[in-house]
Amino acid sequence: MAYDVEEMKHLLRSQQFDRTMLQNLFSITDDIKSKFETKEGQLELKKKLADKMMFNIFYEPSTRTRISFASAGIHLGMDVVFTENAREFSSAAKGETLEDSIRVMCQYRPDTIVMRHYEIGASERAAAVAGDSVAIINAGDGGGQHPTQALLDLYTIQNELGKVDDLNIVIGGDLQNGRTARSLCYLLSKFSNIKVTLVSPPELRMERDIIEHLTEHGIEYVETDNELEKLAVSADVIYWTRIQSERIADKELVARCQDKYIIDKNITSRMKEKSIILHPLPRVHEISKEIDSDPRSAYFRQAGNGMFVRMALLLELLQNK
Ligand code: NCD
Numbered sequence: 001m002a003y004d005v006e007e008m009k010h011l012l013r014s015q016q017f018d019r020t021m022l023q024n025l026f027s028i029t030d031d032i033k034s035k036f037e038t039k040e041g042q043l044e045l046k047k048k049l050a051d052k053m054m055f056n057i058f059y060e061p062s063t064r065t066r067i068s069f070a071s072a073g074i075h076l077g078m079d080v081v082f083t084e085n086a087r088e089f090s091s092a093a094k095g096e097t098l099e100d101s102i103r104v105m106c107q108y109r110p111d112t113i114v115m116r117h118y119e120i121g122a123s124e125r126a127a128a129v130a131g132d133s134v135a136i137i138n139a140g141d142g143g144g145q146h147p148t149q150a151l152l153d154l155y156t157i158q159n160e161l162g163k164v165d166d167l168n169i170v171i172g173g174d175l176q177n178g179r180t181a182r183s184l185c186y187l188l189s190k191f192s193n194i195k196v197t198l199v200s201p202p203e204l205r206m207e208r209d210i211i212e213h214l215t216e217h218g219i220e221y222v223e224t225d226n227e228l229e230k231l232a233v234s235a236d237v238i239y240w241t242r243i244q245s246e247r248i249a250d251k252e253l254v255a256r257c258q259d260k261y262i263i264d265k266n267i268t269s270r271m272k273e274k275s276i277i278l279h280p281l282p283r284v285h286e287i288s289k290e291i292d293s294d295p296r297s298a299y300f301r302q303a304g305n306g307m308f309v310r311m312a313l314l315l316e317l318l319q320n321k
Helices: 019-035 039-048 064-075 098-107 122-129 147-161 179-188 208-216 228-234 251-258 299-318
Strands: 053-058 079-083 112-117 135-141 168-172 195-199 220-224 237-240 276-278
Touching (some): 019 147, 019 299, 053 064, 053 098, 064 079, 064 112, 064 147, 064 299, 098 112, 112 299, 135 147, 147 299, 168 179, 168 228, 208 220, 276 299
Parallel strands (some): 112 135
16 A cells, blocks of 8 residues: 555545545645635746646546546646547447556557546556556546546545544445545544434445444444434535436435435524535535534535645655556
8 A cells, every 4th residue: 555645646535544644735725725815826827737648538427527638637737648448439338448548548659548437456467568658547437437536536525524533424425335425434434523424215225344344443433324403413524426216227216315314404404504405416405505604514516626626646656656
């Protein structure tokens, strides 16, 4: 394991980070954000990775991750080559294996391949065949992980509440299939005096590997399928997610769960003044628009942080290579 993001070759899982690396990354993010305030700062950033190239290859739908990564690269001066819907528009549609596609792409000398794929472990497979000087970044692998989302989620918690320790965090929705909640749990386990409450329908509970990880790291956790009104009262963070309908074959289950938990004024009216609501987005049914103007609704600010955290990450991963 690399002890520094600069020493990291690929970014595949949240577990690659420790607390010091996270704090470093977040202070670089703050620095980038403040540079971005001025034209001179923006021009300075534009020179940082001017000799680097990113391939942005998405086999699954994406708005935020794809566009914020591309924007992050462009703001740092990178050239960006991208394909969206690679499942249909790349040679995957002709039967080419992921490994062969990655081997070929590496011939064109990118510095990084930011990849989203529908299979768990796809980014590990890509990393195993990528050329020596190509950093694979996992932008979501099926129901596996989404480490850069977790980084921006954690950054947003720190930015909004001033800390990550000593927090009561309620994570809910489709915890079985949602990769962002999985990746976030891995990062939260680095902090102290955290209490995690996992809210989901019984059929969509968090996988046991994450529960074991929380237990091993001494994180206090509770699993429940309801009580949201009660939990809202003491929550510092409500991190909500959608039912991942594209990953669930049982459409009756989707219909049953889709409107089960909705964060609306009934919930926010119970929340503390200093607390936040996060969501990786896209939201479907689970966050009512009526709470968008509540200052505690931080999900759009969270999405905005995504670009800056990804800029910090690209800088750290690629700057000295
Ligand atoms: C998430 C994802 O792709 O896992 N979206 C994102 O990257 N912000 C969450 C989701 O799709 O529900």
